[in-house]
Amino acid sequence: MSKFAGKTVIVTGGASGIGLATSKRFAGEGANVFVCDVNAGNAENAAKEIVEAGGVALPFAVDVSDEAACNAMVTAAIDAFGGLDIAFNNAGIVNQMFPSFEEGTADDWRRVIDVNLAGIYYCMKSEAAVMKKAGGGAIVNTSSIAGLITGPGMPSYVASKHGVTGLTKSAAIDLIPFGIRVNAICPGFVRTPLIEDSLKQPGVEEAMASGVPIKRFAEPEEMAGAVLFLASDEASYVVGATLQVDGGVVIQ
Numbered sequence: 001m002s003k004f005a006g007k008t009v010i011v012t013g014g015a016s017g018i019g020l021a022t023s024k025r026f027a028g029e030g031a032n033v034f035v036c037d038v039n040a041g042n043a044e045n046a047a048k049e050i051v052e053a054g055g056v057a058l059p060f061a062v063d064v065s066d067e068a069a070c071n072a073m074v075t076a077a078i079d080a081f082g083g084l085d086i087a088f089n090n091a092g093i094v095n096q097m098f099p100s101f102e103e104g105t106a107d108d109w110r111r112v113i114d115v116n117l118a119g120i121y122y123c124m125k126s127e128a129a130v131m132k133k134a135g136g137g138a139i140v141n142t143s144s145i146a147g148l149i150t151g152p153g154m155p156s157y158v159a160s161k162h163g164v165t166g167l168t169k170s171a172a173i174d175l176i177p178f179g180i181r182v183n184a185i186c187p188g189f190v191r192t193p194l195i196e197d198s199l200k201q202p203g204v205e206e207a208m209a210s211g212v213p214i215k216r217f218a219e220p221e222e223m224a225g226a227v228l229f230l231a232s233d234e235a236s237y238v239v240g241a242t243l244q245v246d247g248g249v250v251i252q
Contacts, residue, residue, distance in 0.1 A: 002030025003232055008081040010034045010073065012064055012123060013091035015042035017192030018142065021220035022088055022227045027055030029228065031086070034077040036060045038091065064091045064119030074126040083134060086231045087127040089120045090142040094194055095157040109156045116160035121167060124182070128175055136179025138231045141168050143184040145246045165242050172240030181239050183230045188246025190218045213248030 009026045013019035015037035027033045027050045035050070037043040040061035050057035058080050062073045077084055095112045098104045120141050131137030146154070147161035165184060172182040189208055191199070199205045199217075209216050226245045229235055244250050 002028075003228070004086070005030030006032075007085040008032045008034065008077060008083050009086040009088065009231075010036060010077050010084060010123075010127065011088045011090060012036045012062065012073075012119075013038075013142075014088075015039060015046040015059075017194065018187065018190060018220045018223045018227075019088070019090045020046050022090070022224040023057065024050060024053070024055070025221070025224040025228055026086075026088075026231075027053070027057055031056070032081045033057040034060055034073075034080065036062045036073055036091075038063050062091075064089075064123055065114040067122040067125075070119070070122040071126045073123075074130055078130060084127060084130045085134075085137050087123065087137070087139045088142075088227055088231070089123045089127075089139065091119055092116045092142060092160075095154050097153045098155075099153065101155055104155050112156035112160050113163075116157070117163040117167065120164055124167075124171055128171070128178075128180055131175075131180045132178045137181075138235075139171070139175075139180065139182045140227050140230045141182070141184040143168065143186045143242060145186050145188050145244065145249050147184075147186055148242065148244070148250050168242065169240045176239050181230075181235070183235070183238055183241045183243065185223060185226050185230070186242050186244045186246065186250075187223050188212065188218060188244075188249045190220060190223060192220060211249070212246075213252065216247070218245065218247060 009031045011023045014023045014035040035047045043059035047057040047059040143164040144161040147165035168184040
């Protein structure tokens with residue numbers, strides 16, 4: 001029996017990187033997957049790939065920084081599959097790097113906060129309303145090691161991910177009386193399309209990996225495993241956790 005047979009799952013940022021790997025894993029475990037992404041073409045391609053592999057998936061284009069769009073996403077998932085059991089709020093962007101704190105721009109700040117933090121808030125509000133009526137569910141958010149520690153030149157990103165960590169804990173307390181478990185993963189260095197160009201520069205990957213105790217980057221599939229655990233009944237007593245999936249970076 002597949003672990004998520006008959007369950008409906010929303011995955012934002014679901015067409016690439018961690019989101020795509022997780023969408024495929026959920027589908028492989030029997031879930032109906034609503035693959036949501038800001039890029040409609042990528043969402044369609046991801047859903048098609050899942051279906052061709054024998055899974056159940058539908059695409060949906062969504063800009064999570066738009067609350068109305070997030071509401072429409074949840075409504076569409078229910079219309080398509082009849083309910084909502086699990087949500088993986090994964091959509092996010094990286095900020096422009098700045099040489100000094102004061103050189104950060106208001107445009108960068110708003111863009112990163114709107115997508116990374118407000119987007120997860122909007123998604124969770126809509127998802128939780130549906131899950132309450134159904135008697136429960138599981139929500140997993142993507143934070144980051146930047147939601148636990150910091151680094152130079154990225155105030156908007158660090159602020160957004162610290163916000164996701166705090167928002168996850170706040171939502172977990174508010175929603176657990178309704179049977180809704182909220183948790184987050186905090187990925188470290190993961191090989192995704194967001195950083196592929198940077199890793200092509202000579203010596204960059206080696207230099208970054210040298211600072212990771214496990215001495216390598218993670219693959220998106222390794223993040224997917226953590227998400228599926230938090231979404232599963234095996235994590236039935238896990239509430240408000242921020243699971244570090246970082247190769248040991250934070251404990252150094």
